[in-house]
Amino acid sequence: QLQLQESGPGLVKPSETLSLTCTVSGGSISSSSYYWGWIRQPPGKGLEWIGSIYYSGSTYYNPSLKSRVTISVDTSKNQFSLKLSSVTAADTAVYYCARVAAVRIQFDYWGQGTLVTVSS
Amino acid sequence: QSVLTQPPSVSGAPGQRVTISCTGSSSNIGAGYDVHWYQQLPGTAPKLLIYGNSNRPSGVPDRFSGSKSGTSASLAITGLQAEDEADYYCQSYDSSLSGPLYVFGTGTKVTVL
Numbered sequence: 117q118l119q120l121q122e123s124g125p126g127l128v129k130p131s132e133t134l135s136l137t138c139t140v141s142g143g144s145i146s147s148s149s150y151y152w153g154w155i156r157q158p159p160g161k162g163l164e165w166i167g168s169i170y171y172s173g174s175t176y177y178n179p180s181l182k183s184r185v186t187i188s189v190d191t192s193k194n195q196f197s198l199k200l201s202s203v204t205a206a207d208t209a210v211y212y213c214a215r216v217a218a219v220r221i222q223f224d225y226w227g228q229g230t231l232v233t234v235s236s
Numbered sequence: 237q238s239v240l241t242q243p244p245s246v247s248g249a250p251g252q253r254v255t256i257s258c259t260g261s262s263s264n265i266g267a268g269y270d271v272h273w274y275q276q277l278p279g280t281a282p283k284l285l286i287y288g289n290s291n292r293p294s295g296v297p298d299r300f301s302g303s304k305s306g307t308s309a310s311l312a313i314t315g316l317q318a319e320d321e322a323d324y325y326c327q328s329y330d331s332s333l334s335g336p337l338y339v340f341g342t343g344t345k346v347t348v349l
Contacts, residue, residue: 153338162238163274163282163325165338179334212281221329221338222272222287229281 118143120213120227128207128234134200138213138227145194146171151216153223154187154198156209164209168216169196203234239264240326240341247347248316256344258309258326264339266307269329273302273311276323285324286311313346321348 124136138152145152153168167177169187177185181200189196200207210231214223241259248254258271265271271289274282284293286302289309299320301312309328313320326341 155340162343163327163340165340168338176337178337179332216338217287220270220272220288222270222284222327223274223282224284224287224293226281226283 118215118225120215120225122211122213122227122230124230124232126231126233128203128232129236130204130234131202134198134203134207134211134232134234136198136211136213136230136232138196138198140194140196140215143215145189145196146191149218151176151218152189152196153214153216155212155214155223155226156207157212157229158206158209166198166200166211170218205234208232208234238342239330239339240328242324242326242341242344244342245345245347247349248313249349250316250318252316253312253314254316254346255313256311256324256326256346258311258341260307260309260328260330260339262307263332264307264328264330265304265309267331269331271302271304271309272327273300274325274327275320276325278322282325316346316348318348321346 119141151168154166184201186199210229212229213227215225273286275285276282289304290302330339
């Protein structure tokens with residue numbers, strides 16, 4: 117059974133960089149059939165796609181966040197990571213990592229999510 | 237920034253049928269891209285409920301069904317049960333001028349009366 121697990125600091129100061137890692141177990145991140153993505157959900161609000169990456173390193177970012185986002189992949193560790201720079205309180209959210217089926221583009225497996233609070 | 241519009245809430249009594257609409261545009265649903273649906277129980281991660289407009293992943297009850305027409309899609313829940321009380325989101329792909337992106341609906345809270 118595929119599992120995804122987010123890890124990283126739960127508290128980040130304003131103007132600093134948010135960094136999270138997603139560890140994939142029960143399957144290979146190098147599968148050609150899938151992308152890997154990050155989605156966030158501010159408290160009490162809806163879902164927002166942040167960006168996605170293919171095992172080869174090709175990335176796709178939400179245009180509204182593109183200037184601040186970097187997603188990378190480490191196939192040797194079966195992990196992919198998110199960096200979001202210059203954070204503000206508006207970036208406070210639960211951050212999810214997920215697997216994206218490449219053909220029909222659905223998020224078919226999700227991590228449990230991790231709350232990141234931006235506060236001084 | 238959601239480009240897919242859903243009703244904020246729907247409700248129904250146990251056993252009833254409820255439907256949730258998801259309205260998009262010519263750059264996403266209307267362009268032929270698939271619509272997927274997710275169920276988010278309180279305090280948990282979203283779970284894929286319907287993929288490719290009308291397909292159920294293994295383990296999803298057949299009480300849940302999806303359809304798509306034109307620039308809109310719908311999720312139907314028949315025989316509503318207490319455990320169906322959750323938030324539901326549609327999702328598609330948008331080929332906007334600013335770049336391709338994955339888009340989610342605004343979300344709908346289903347209340348079982």
